Amino acid sequence: MKTKGKATSFDIAHFAGVSQSTVSRALRNSPLVNEETRRKVWEIAKKLNYKVDKNASNLRTQQSATLAILLFEDPTGDESQINPFFLNMLGSITRACAKEGYDLLVSFQSISQDWRAEYEDSHRADGIILLGYGDYMDYQSRLQNLLAQDTKFVCWGAKVEGRPDLTVSCDNYGGGELAAQHFISTGKKQCVFIGDASEHSPEFLMRFKGFKDTLEQQSISLSERNIANAISTEESGYHATHSLLANNVKFDSLFAASDLIAIGAIKALKEAGLRIPEDVSVIGFDNIAAANYITPSLSTVQQNTTLAGQMLVSNLLALIKGEQITETLLPPKLIIRQSTS
Amino acid sequence: MKTKGKATSFDIAHFAGVSQSTVSRALRNSPLVNEETRRKVWEIAKKLNYKVDKNASNLRTQQSATLAILLFEDPTGDESQINPFFLNMLGSITRACAKEGYDLLVSFQSISQDWRAEYEDSHRADGIILLGYGDYMDYQSRLQNLLAQDTKFVCWGAKVEGRPDLTVSCDNYGGGELAAQHFISTGKKQCVFIGDASEHSPEFLMRFKGFKDTLEQQSISLSERNIANAISTEESGYHATHSLLANNVKFDSLFAASDLIAIGAIKALKEAGLRIPEDVSVIGFDNIAAANYITPSLSTVQQNTTLAGQMLVSNLLALIKGEQITETLLPPKLIIRQSTS
DNA sequence: ATGAAGTTTGACACCGGTGTCATAATGTCG
DNA sequence: CGACATTATGACACCGGTGTCAAACTTCAT
Structure with a gap:
């Protein structure tokens, strides 16, 4: 029992002695076909290693799964x-x-x-x-x-x-709130945000807003100087943090819009001789695998x-x-x- | 100029006043169609936002790209x-x-x-x-x-x-060689291997063989005791290393079959109060992102x-x-x- | 004007399934 | 036993393209 090339439903029909229509129905377990016919068709299909041609099927049914x-x-x-x-x-x-x-x-x-x-x-x-x-x-x-x-x-x-x-x-806004609350509850007063807080990065902007609003409820303000722009890479986070330090911005806590940024920030902080978390607390966002591996391990807002x-x-x-x-x-x-x- | 539902080549044919065959040829830039006809067809196709139906096309040509x-x-x-x-x-x-x-x-x-x-x-x-x-x-x-x-x-x-x-x-065998050579050139004498050195993990086995053969050329033997079985997870690497230590196996260098294993191993070594690399050198395999982030950062065989x-x-x-x-x-x-x- | 060669086009079968409709076979009931 | 419902099956159109072949139309040489 062989076919040239891939087996089609016609091949099965031929071997089973029924019509191709019946084969099609049998294979899709239509209630319209006789139990015994169905069994025979399935058996032959298996023997021929038959698989439905998705192109043909999709073309007819107009959907693709x-x-x-x-x-x-x-x-x-x-x-x-x-x-x-x-x-x-x-x-x-x-x-x-x-x-x-x-x-x-x-x-x-x-x-x-x-x-x-x-x-x-x-x-x-x-x-x-x-x-x-x-x-x-x-x-x-x-x-x-x-x-x-x-x-x-x-x-x-x-x-x-x-x-x-x-x-x-x-909930990016809520994530920003979580970070701010944590800083507040651990007594931090001077916070900075690193990331793109503009409409170009809606997610980052929401994180920033949640962070800022929550801080301001506790009368902690986040001035322009305390915000450094960065895209989501380690290098960008490193440079942004570096320039904050170079500008003599004082801070005891840093919220990065993503873990990659935070990792870059930590590198810059370490190089500047700052201790984490004693001198600066750092929170990232995403909880990527690396967050758990760096030293110190990174607190972060996890996205599920x-x-x-x-x-x-x-x-x-x-x-x-x-x-x-x-x-x-x-x-x-x-x-x-x-x-x- | 509209069509009900998605546009087909027949729609284009209708608007262009040519046959569907010609449309098909024109769209695939067949040299058989007149330049002007081709332009007209393309123009209408664009206007109708026409896209070839891949199901139909694949069905006919019997290939899918x-x-x-x-x-x-x-x-x-x-x-x-x-x-x-x-x-x-x-x-x-x-x-x-x-x-x-x-x-x-x-x-x-x-x-x-x-x-x-x-x-x-x-x-x-x-x-x-x-x-x-x-x-x-x-x-x-x-x-x-x-x-x-x-x-x-x-x-x-x-x-x-x-x-x-x-x-x-x-070249897993070659990777094992690299690791061994590095241990040899830094004066290590007592090596261990962590990973599944069996036919179940052909890659790991090759890494092991390259490692072992190279060591033996320098008369450094790798006895059964110096091999710990592990699958490619952090936990498994941790436990394997732990049991080596518990069995009082002495070693100054550790080659793990994968970075995840190596990361687990480092954790176990640290917990045992061993310094890396002073007491034990560690080499992993894969160069995953985390390898660069852990402390100490992990030497590893990179796969491109x-x-x-x-x-x-x-x-x-x-x-x-x-x-x-x-x-x-x-x-x-x-x-x-x-x-x- | 006529035939050969080249160019451009349309008609049509085909890919391999699915869904509809008609038909055949079987069973039920008055 | 005939009318009718039920079950199982086959014939056929169709999805939307592609490839083949024949035909129509040019062009050019004879």
Whole structure:
């Protein structure tokens, strides 16, 4: 019992002595087929190592049981390295998809280049997950475009006023509050923030706002001098901290918009002979693996990537099914380690 | 100029006043179509936001411009965390695919569960990349099966005698040599190895062999007592090292089969009051991000994941094109940091 | 004007499934 | 035993492209 090339449902039909229609039904366990016929078909299918041709199936049914993920590169990041936080997200999304029986198409996206949102247009995926920090948010018109074409998609990241997308994100504002509260409760008075506190990085801005508002409730002000701009890399955090020190800004606590920034900051602080946490307490954001390994280990606001991946997938699936969904805010959690003990 | 639902080539044909065949040719820039016709068709296609339906196209041409990656879970690994080394590989493979104009389907694979090599069978991907440490290698029969079906695939990892697959891997044996040479040149005499030195983990076994052979050339023997079994996790490395110490094994240098193991080992050594590198030099394998962040920073044998990803992809594409390819061994590189200075 | 060669196009089968409808086979009941 | 519901199956159109082949139209040489 052999076939030339891959086995098709016609091959099975031939060997089973039934029509191809019946084979198709039998394989999908339609109640319309006789029990014995079904068994025979399955048996032959197994013997021929038959697998449904997804292209044909998808073409007919007009759906793909596949989601696509567009991973936006950090515009400045090292070519070869991906932000570990997003790599984690990628992992948890992959798992979440698998659990739902969906496949995942992965694609990198340089900010500059034309979006390949064609995925959904070209019927390769039923929906799209957009993943990346900050800058890609500029692409409002693209999102409008996706929306106009009735493309199903969800974004990871802070909700931006006026942007039409549905987002899943960590409660960045709440994360900033947690950091501030921790500094306050440990008696810190002079705080600095490192990160991009502008609309270019909505997530960072929210973290900053939560941090600042909470401090101000305790009459601790955060002046312009106490804010250093940085993108999410170690180098950037290092330089930002360096320039704070060079400008003679006094501080006993430092909140970085991401762990990578915090790691760079710690390096700069150490080089300046400052002790952590005695002289300066440091809190990061993300809880990437490295946070636990550096010395001193880094206190940080944890984003639950596992849950985030699940929510992104389940929200997207709900959207595809035509259900109404709303923003999802995931609760952050402060992990206290040596850098603030 | 509108269409109900997504635009098809028939819609374009209608608006352009030509046949659908001509549209198809024009869009693929066939030299058979008149220049002016081509322009008109492209213009309308753009206006209608037309995208080729990949399902239909793939069905007809019987190829998908897609590769699939099967990521095998560490059998014992934490559910939510993926081995960072493989996450890196995933990143570089994704990039390599993008560069070649291929899409990437990602799938996790629990060892226990049935392989979904169906990917290629079901025409969703033109080829498969298998990625994972050790144990999945048991699945010889599966590989035979893939081969029998003429499925195109490449594996990451050590070549195993008798296994029919084509592999790309780091020169694990050479990596072991590098570690041994470094210990020898810094005057170490009593070495231990931590990792699974059995056929279950071909990569680890090769690392071990390179290490052992090189030491023996210098009349340094590696007895059974100096080998501790461990899988690639921090905990396992910690416990293995712990039991070496508990058994009163004396050593001045430790080679771990992976960075995660080495990180666990360092923790155990520190707890035992041993100084690194003064009392014990430590070398890991992989050069994951954390290696640079722990204290002391970890000397390690680096695997070039960027190159590895590219080679996996280019080898697979060559295979798909029907070219003959051979094993690829990538040169490892010793990164010296504080743990052996 | 006529035939050969080159250029451009349309008609149509085909890829491998899914869904609809008609038909055949079997069973039920008055 | 005939009318009718029930169950199981086959025939066929269809999804949206691609590739083949024949036909229509030019162009140019004879």
